Every structure is written in C-alpha cells, then in structure tokens.
Amino acid sequence: MKLVVVLMLAALPLYCYAGSGCQLLEDLVGKTLDSSVSTDDYREVLKDYINTPLDELAVNELKECFLSQSNETLANFGVMMESIYNSYLCKLF
Numbered sequence: 001m002k003l004v005v006v007l008m009l010a011a012l013p014l015y016c017y018a019g020s021g022c023q024l025l026e027d028l029v030g031k032t033l034d035s036s037v038s039t040d041d042y043r044e045v046l047k048d049y050i051n052t053p054l055d056e057l058a059v060n061e062l063k064e065c066f067l068s069q070s071n072e073t074l075a076n077f078g079v080m081m082e083s084i085y086n087s088y089l090c091k092l093f
Contacts, residue, residue, distance in 0.1 A: 029081050032066050033074045039063045 031037045031045055042063040043056065050056050066074065 029078075032063065033078050035067060035071070035074065037063075039067070 028045070031042055037045075039060050043050065043059050046059050050059060066077075069077075
C-alpha cells in the first residue's frame with residue numbers, strides 16, 4: 001500500500017508543467033508532508049475530490065501513513081519531489 005501511495009505521488013508531477021507548474025499539486029504535497037496538518041484538515045483540503053466513503057478512507061490512510069513517518073523521512077520525500085519537479089523528463093512537459 002505504501003509503495004502504491006509513493007508511486008502515485010511521484011507520478012502526479014508528470015501530468016503538470018515543469019517546476020511542477022501545478023500549484024494544487026505543490027500545495028497538496030506540502031500539506032501531505034506537514035506533520036502539523038491533521039487528518040481532518042487534510043480531508044477538508046481534498047473534499048472536492050472525495051466522492052465515496054472509500055475515497056475518504058484512502059485519504060485518511062494516506063495522511064496517517066505520512067503522519068507515522070519521522071521528520072527525516074518527510075524531509076527526504078520533499079527532496080525527492082523537488083528532484084522530480086526539476087528532472088529533465090518533467091521539464092519536457
């Protein structure tokens with residue numbers, strides 16, 4: 001499950017423009033990595049995209065997965081996302 005979440009978040013920038021170019025995505029990644037954002041607040045951010053109880057469960061599990069990580073892991077994930085945004089493959093879009 002965790003691998004699927006990481007791959008999903010890693011693949012999303014490929015649909016946006018270079019430097020991410022997708023402010024919604026950057027805000028979402030920022031809130032995902034912010035340990036001060038609660039699951040309820042995170043769900044509120046994504047309320048427009050939650051259509052079913054299963055979607056809500058997935059959002060809750062995603063945020064809980066990131067809340068259980070250390071600050072070092074969260075920082076490393078942020079570095080990975082920046083590397084993806086700045087990669088030559090992403091700049092093609």
